[in-house]
Amino acid sequence: MIAVLGLLCAGAAAITTSAAEPQSRPIETVLREPLPPERLSCRSDARQIEIAGPTFAYAIDRRSGAVLRLEARRGDRKVVEFREAADLRIDQYRLNGPATKGSTEIIENTPALVVLKTLGELGAGKTGSRPLPYELRSTFYNDGVLVCEVTLRPAENIVLREGISHRLSASGEWTHYVHKNRLRYDGDSPEANPPLPPAGKRIGMKTPTSCLQVFSPAAGLAMFTDAGAIHVAPPGLETASLEVVPVEEGRPPAVLMAQHLVRIGSGSEPYVLEAGKQFHFRLGWSVAPCRLPHVRQADLRMFVWIGDANNPYPTDAEIDEVARLGFTLFQMHRLGNPGEPRPPHGELARVIQRVHQSGMLFIWTDSTNLMYSNPETRRRHADGTWTRWEGTSYGGRYRAAMDPYCDLEAVCIGAPHGLADYRLGLLEKMFDQYDVDGLYLDDNYALPACRHGELHGHPREPYDCLIELHEMNWRRRQAVHRRCPHAVLIDHCGRGILLPVICDFDVQLFGEGRNFDTLQGFWDFFCSFRNLPAQGCMWPGDGEDVRCPTEMAYHFDLLTGGGQYCYLDWRLWPKKFPYARGVTESEGLYLRAYNLAQYYFGFYESTVFPFATSGGIFSTASRDTFATIYRNNVWGDYLIAIANRSAETRSSGLRIHATAPLGLSSNQVYTIWDVHERSLVSGGPDKLAAMLGEAEISPRHLNLYYLRPRxxxxxxxxxxxxxxxxxxxxxxxxxxxxxxxxxxxxxxxxxxxxxxxxxxxxxxxxxxxxxxxxxxxxxxxxxxxxxxxxxxxxxxxxxxxxxxxxxxxxxxxxxKVVHASAIASSGKITGSAVRQPDRIEVDSLYTGYSPDAISDTKAWDEHGAALAGRVLGNADTSWASAENDEAHWITLCWNQPQTIRCADIWWAAQSMWPVRFKLQYWDAQQNTFADVPSVAWQGVNTQHSAVDFPPVCTTRLRLIQDAAGGGAGRPRIMFVQEFRADPE
Ligand SMILES: [Zn+2]
Missing domain, CATH: 2.60.120 (Jelly Rolls)
Known part of the structure; x- marks a missing residue:
C-alpha cells in the first residue's frame, strides 16, 4: 500500500479507489524521500541531436547548431513550444539560414550535462558577402538551461549596418513578462509585473538587456545574453522587444522575443567585426517546468533562527516549540561559512540532532559572501590576492549590530580564480562533518556588484554575472544532491524572479511584506515559481518597517497553495530578541492555528484547486471573498479556505459549479467541521454548497472548513x-x-x-x-x-x-481574537483603547488654531453627537490650516513602527469638506511618503470618513488635502476636528 501511495503526485488529481484502508506516510518520511531524477538523455541521428530532461527537450540542427525545437510538459500538457527555430542574426547572416554550413559533435554527455561543439560558416545568402566562420559551444544543463558560447572569426572586416540579434518565437501557457537589465537584480518595472500585451501588440525595452522572460504559474521561458546592447547607435533604440502574435482562439499565446547585442539605426556609423579578431558572446535559454515535483513541496514550512551574540544556538526546548508549531524546516541563519560553524564547539551537533528528533530538516545558511574572519579570506588579504574575489554588495562588508560574529565580506559572484571551487569545497566540508538536509542561499541576486571587471574577466562593465551565477547555483545543486539526495535548496530571490537565476532552488524566499499588493497580483508574480516547480516562501519581516501581518500573510498562503509563510525567533520570542518590528500579540496564535491545520491535513497528499484557476469548478459570490480547496488524495477529504479581505463581515457565497473535478459525489453525505469555531454539520454536496455559501466570515479573516465523507x-x-x-x-x-x-x-x-x-x-x-x-x-x-x-x-x-x-x-x-477584532473594527473602540500618536505634525496653522485638537481623545465620544457647549469648528474642537495655495497635511507620528490598516477623519464645517484628500504612510526603505495601498484621492460627503486599506507598518501616517482641494466654501484651507488611526 505504501508503494502505491508513493506514486500519487501532488500536481495530479489522482483519486484512490482502492478498497483497502487508507494509510498515510508521516511527513518526516516524506521530507526525506529523494527528489525525482533530474537526468538528461541525448539521442542523435544524422540531422538532429535531441537532449531531453525530466520535463523538457531541446532539438539541435547538426548542420548549424541552431536550436530547432524546445518544448516543456506539465504532466500530459505541452506548456512550452517553439514555433520556429531560434535564430541569431548578424546583418544578412543567419545561423538558421539555408546558406549556413557546419557540423556538430557531442563532446560531453553525462546525466547532468551535455556539451555540443559546432564549427561552421555563416552564409550571407544571395548578398554575395563572404562566409563568416563561427564556433558554437552549447552546454545543456539538467535544470533546463542552455548556454551557447558564440565565437565569430571574421577573415576580413565585416561591416554591420543593422546589428546582431537573438530571436525566438514560442507559444505557451504564460500570462506575464519581465525584462531584466544588466544594472538591476530584478525587472525593469519591478512594481508593475506587466501582463503580456494583447495580440498584435509589441513592447520595446531600451535598457541594457540581460534576460527577457515570459511566465505564469504554469510555464516559463527566458532568453538571456551577456552581451545585451553592447553597441547601440544612435542611443535610445530598442534593446529588446516582445510581441504577442495572434493565434487561433483557445490556443496558448505565442510570442516573438528579441534581444539586440548590436543595434545600428539607419544613417548611423556601422559596427565593424574586425578581420582576424575573434568576436565572442554568450546566449542562453531557460525553461519551466524543468523538473518533476516532489510531493513535499507545499509542506516545506520554514523557521529561521537568527539569534544574537548571547544566544547563537537555540535550546532544545526552543527547537521543540518550533516543531510543535508545525514547521518542517529549521534554518540556522548566522552559522558561518558552510562547514565552519560558529563556536561554542559541539553546539551545532546537538542542535542538528534535536532538530531531527523533532521531525524537521536542518538547513544551513550559505551567503553569497564570505566570513571576514575566515582563514582563507585573511590569507588573501595578507598576500594581496583578495581583489581576485572581491565584490561590492552591502558596500563590501556586512556586520550585524546585535551579533558581531556576523561579519561578511562581499565577493563577486562571477569572480573566477577558484572562488566557485573554494565554495564547493566548503560544502563538501559541511557534509563531511554534519548531517544537514539542505541550504538556504541568501541574496541570490544577479546584480552588478564588482569593480574588478578586467581582473575578473567580465565580458563588459557593468555586468550582472547572471550566467556565472547560474553556473554556480547549478554546480551547488549537483554537489548537494550527491551528498544528500533529499536536500532542500532555498534561495532568497526577492523580486528577481528570473528562471536562470532561480531554477536550481526548490524554495524561493521572496521576502518583504511590502511587496504584496492584491491577491491576483501575488498569484501572477510570486506564485510563478510553481512553474519550475518550486515552493514560495514569504519572509515575515525582521527589522523592516513595512511587512505583511501574519494573519494577512496566511490569506496569501492558504489561497495559493500553502506552506509559504516562514517565521523567525525574533518574532516568536520578542522579549529575548527585541529586534523585530511590529510584533503583535496574536501572531503566535495565527501561526499555530494555520500552520497546524496544514500539518494535520497533509498537503503532501493533496491536490490544490487555487482560487485563480478554479473558476469553472467553484467561485465565491461576495465581493472581496476568495476560496481555495484542497483535496487529500489518500483520504478523499477536503480543506476549504475562504477569506474575507474586506473590512466588513461577509458571507462567502461559495458556489460549487462542478463536483466531478473535485471528486465530490452527489450520493455521498459529508461532515463539515469548522476548524476555528469547532462546530459541525452534515449533508450532501448541495447542502455543502448552501452551508458554506452562507458561512459568515469576519472582516479580514480566513475561515477553514474540513470536509470528510461519512x-x-x-x-x-x-x-x-x-x-x-x-x-x-x-x-x-x-x-x-x-x-x-x-x-x-x-x-x-x-x-x-x-x-x-x-x-x-x-x-x-x-x-x-x-x-x-x-x-x-x-x-x-x-x-x-x-x-x-x-x-x-x-x-x-x-x-x-x-x-x-x-x-x-x-x-x-x-x-475569540477574530470576534474581538471584528467588534473593534466596527467602530466601537473607546478612546482609551486607541494608541495615541507620539507627535502630531501639520503643514501650517490658521491663526488661533492648534494641532492639539486633532487627536483630542476627550472629545472622541462626542463625535457624531451634539458637542455640548462647544462649537464645531472652533479652535477647541478643530484644527485649521493656513489659507494658501499649498497642499495641506496632518501627520501622526509614532516612535515605534505601528501596523495600521484604517484611519478615521471627522471633518469640521460641511462647507469645507474637501473634494480631494488621501492618506500616505512613511516608507522607510524608500525614505519618502507613499500612498497607502489601494486607496487613491477621494472626496467627502459625510462628516466622518473611515478609510480602510491593506495594512502598512510605519512610523507616520499622513492625511493630505490636495492644493486648492478644500470645500467649495474656502478651497485653500483644510479644516479637521479629528484624525486618528488605530494601530494594532
Ligand atoms: Zn567581478
Missing part, C-alpha cells in the same frame, strides 16, 4: 493530529486511529460518533480525558501526542449509554 453512521476521526491510519472494528465496536504529530504536542482531538455511544477512549492504551458533545455528536479531549504515533481508540457501548462526561466544545482561541 461512511454511514460509522464513527470517525475529525480533527487533531495527522491521521496516519484508521480502522473500524464493527464486531468489537471499536474505532482505532493512529495520529502523528510533532513530539509532545498537546492538542484537542475530535471524533464524530455517528449513531454510536462511547464507553471510554484510550490513548496509547490508557484511559484518556474525553468528553461528549451530544450536539455533534462528537467526543473530544486534549491529548499529548507522542512520537512516532499516538493510538487513540474509541470503545463504543453495547447498551447505548455514554460512558463519558458531557462537555461543551469551545471554539479555537483564534476565533
Amino acid at each position: 461512511n454511514g453512521e460509522t464513527p470517525c476521526h475529525l480533527w487533531g493530529g495527522k491521521r496516519i491510519a484508521e480502522r473500524w472494528d464493527a464486531a468489537g465496536r471499536r474505532l482505532s486511529v493512529d495520529l502523528h504529530a510533532p513530539p509532545a504536542l498537546e492538542d484537542l482531538v475530535v471524533f464524530w460518533t455517528g449513531n454510536r455511544t462511547v464507553r471510554r477512549v484510550l490513548v496509547n492504551g490508557q484511559p484518556g480525558a474525553f468528553a461528549v458533545d451530544p450536539g455533534g455528536p462528537m467526543v473530544f479531549g486534549k491529548v499529548r501526542l507522542t512520537a512516532p504515533n499516538t493510538k487513540v481508540e474509541l470503545e463504543c457501548s453495547s447498551d447505548g449509554k455514554w460512558g463519558l462526561p458531557t462537555g461543551e466544545l469551545q471554539a479555537h482561541e483564534i476565533s
Whole structure:
C-alpha cells in the first residue's frame, strides 16, 4: 500500500479507489524521500541531436547548431513550444539560414550535462558577402538551461549596418513578462509585473538587456545574453522587444522575443567585426517546468533562527516549540561559512540532532559572501590576492549590530580564480562533518556588484554575472544532491524572479511584506515559481518597517497553495530578541492555528484547486471573498479556505459549479467541521454548497472548513493530529486511529460518533480525558501526542449509554481574537483603547488654531453627537490650516513602527469638506511618503470618513488635502476636528 501511495503526485488529481484502508506516510518520511531524477538523455541521428530532461527537450540542427525545437510538459500538457527555430542574426547572416554550413559533435554527455561543439560558416545568402566562420559551444544543463558560447572569426572586416540579434518565437501557457537589465537584480518595472500585451501588440525595452522572460504559474521561458546592447547607435533604440502574435482562439499565446547585442539605426556609423579578431558572446535559454515535483513541496514550512551574540544556538526546548508549531524546516541563519560553524564547539551537533528528533530538516545558511574572519579570506588579504574575489554588495562588508560574529565580506559572484571551487569545497566540508538536509542561499541576486571587471574577466562593465551565477547555483545543486539526495535548496530571490537565476532552488524566499499588493497580483508574480516547480516562501519581516501581518500573510498562503509563510525567533520570542518590528500579540496564535491545520491535513497528499484557476469548478459570490480547496488524495477529504479581505463581515457565497473535478459525489453525505469555531454539520454536496455559501466570515479573516465523507453512521476521526491510519472494528465496536504529530504536542482531538455511544477512549492504551458533545455528536479531549504515533481508540457501548462526561466544545482561541477584532473594527473602540500618536505634525496653522485638537481623545465620544457647549469648528474642537495655495497635511507620528490598516477623519464645517484628500504612510526603505495601498484621492460627503486599506507598518501616517482641494466654501484651507488611526 505504501508503494502505491508513493506514486500519487501532488500536481495530479489522482483519486484512490482502492478498497483497502487508507494509510498515510508521516511527513518526516516524506521530507526525506529523494527528489525525482533530474537526468538528461541525448539521442542523435544524422540531422538532429535531441537532449531531453525530466520535463523538457531541446532539438539541435547538426548542420548549424541552431536550436530547432524546445518544448516543456506539465504532466500530459505541452506548456512550452517553439514555433520556429531560434535564430541569431548578424546583418544578412543567419545561423538558421539555408546558406549556413557546419557540423556538430557531442563532446560531453553525462546525466547532468551535455556539451555540443559546432564549427561552421555563416552564409550571407544571395548578398554575395563572404562566409563568416563561427564556433558554437552549447552546454545543456539538467535544470533546463542552455548556454551557447558564440565565437565569430571574421577573415576580413565585416561591416554591420543593422546589428546582431537573438530571436525566438514560442507559444505557451504564460500570462506575464519581465525584462531584466544588466544594472538591476530584478525587472525593469519591478512594481508593475506587466501582463503580456494583447495580440498584435509589441513592447520595446531600451535598457541594457540581460534576460527577457515570459511566465505564469504554469510555464516559463527566458532568453538571456551577456552581451545585451553592447553597441547601440544612435542611443535610445530598442534593446529588446516582445510581441504577442495572434493565434487561433483557445490556443496558448505565442510570442516573438528579441534581444539586440548590436543595434545600428539607419544613417548611423556601422559596427565593424574586425578581420582576424575573434568576436565572442554568450546566449542562453531557460525553461519551466524543468523538473518533476516532489510531493513535499507545499509542506516545506520554514523557521529561521537568527539569534544574537548571547544566544547563537537555540535550546532544545526552543527547537521543540518550533516543531510543535508545525514547521518542517529549521534554518540556522548566522552559522558561518558552510562547514565552519560558529563556536561554542559541539553546539551545532546537538542542535542538528534535536532538530531531527523533532521531525524537521536542518538547513544551513550559505551567503553569497564570505566570513571576514575566515582563514582563507585573511590569507588573501595578507598576500594581496583578495581583489581576485572581491565584490561590492552591502558596500563590501556586512556586520550585524546585535551579533558581531556576523561579519561578511562581499565577493563577486562571477569572480573566477577558484572562488566557485573554494565554495564547493566548503560544502563538501559541511557534509563531511554534519548531517544537514539542505541550504538556504541568501541574496541570490544577479546584480552588478564588482569593480574588478578586467581582473575578473567580465565580458563588459557593468555586468550582472547572471550566467556565472547560474553556473554556480547549478554546480551547488549537483554537489548537494550527491551528498544528500533529499536536500532542500532555498534561495532568497526577492523580486528577481528570473528562471536562470532561480531554477536550481526548490524554495524561493521572496521576502518583504511590502511587496504584496492584491491577491491576483501575488498569484501572477510570486506564485510563478510553481512553474519550475518550486515552493514560495514569504519572509515575515525582521527589522523592516513595512511587512505583511501574519494573519494577512496566511490569506496569501492558504489561497495559493500553502506552506509559504516562514517565521523567525525574533518574532516568536520578542522579549529575548527585541529586534523585530511590529510584533503583535496574536501572531503566535495565527501561526499555530494555520500552520497546524496544514500539518494535520497533509498537503503532501493533496491536490490544490487555487482560487485563480478554479473558476469553472467553484467561485465565491461576495465581493472581496476568495476560496481555495484542497483535496487529500489518500483520504478523499477536503480543506476549504475562504477569506474575507474586506473590512466588513461577509458571507462567502461559495458556489460549487462542478463536483466531478473535485471528486465530490452527489450520493455521498459529508461532515463539515469548522476548524476555528469547532462546530459541525452534515449533508450532501448541495447542502455543502448552501452551508458554506452562507458561512459568515469576519472582516479580514480566513475561515477553514474540513470536509470528510461519512461512511454511514460509522464513527470517525475529525480533527487533531495527522491521521496516519484508521480502522473500524464493527464486531468489537471499536474505532482505532493512529495520529502523528510533532513530539509532545498537546492538542484537542475530535471524533464524530455517528449513531454510536462511547464507553471510554484510550490513548496509547490508557484511559484518556474525553468528553461528549451530544450536539455533534462528537467526543473530544486534549491529548499529548507522542512520537512516532499516538493510538487513540474509541470503545463504543453495547447498551447505548455514554460512558463519558458531557462537555461543551469551545471554539479555537483564534476565533475569540477574530470576534474581538471584528467588534473593534466596527467602530466601537473607546478612546482609551486607541494608541495615541507620539507627535502630531501639520503643514501650517490658521491663526488661533492648534494641532492639539486633532487627536483630542476627550472629545472622541462626542463625535457624531451634539458637542455640548462647544462649537464645531472652533479652535477647541478643530484644527485649521493656513489659507494658501499649498497642499495641506496632518501627520501622526509614532516612535515605534505601528501596523495600521484604517484611519478615521471627522471633518469640521460641511462647507469645507474637501473634494480631494488621501492618506500616505512613511516608507522607510524608500525614505519618502507613499500612498497607502489601494486607496487613491477621494472626496467627502459625510462628516466622518473611515478609510480602510491593506495594512502598512510605519512610523507616520499622513492625511493630505490636495492644493486648492478644500470645500467649495474656502478651497485653500483644510479644516479637521479629528484624525486618528488605530494601530494594532
Ligand atoms: Zn567581478
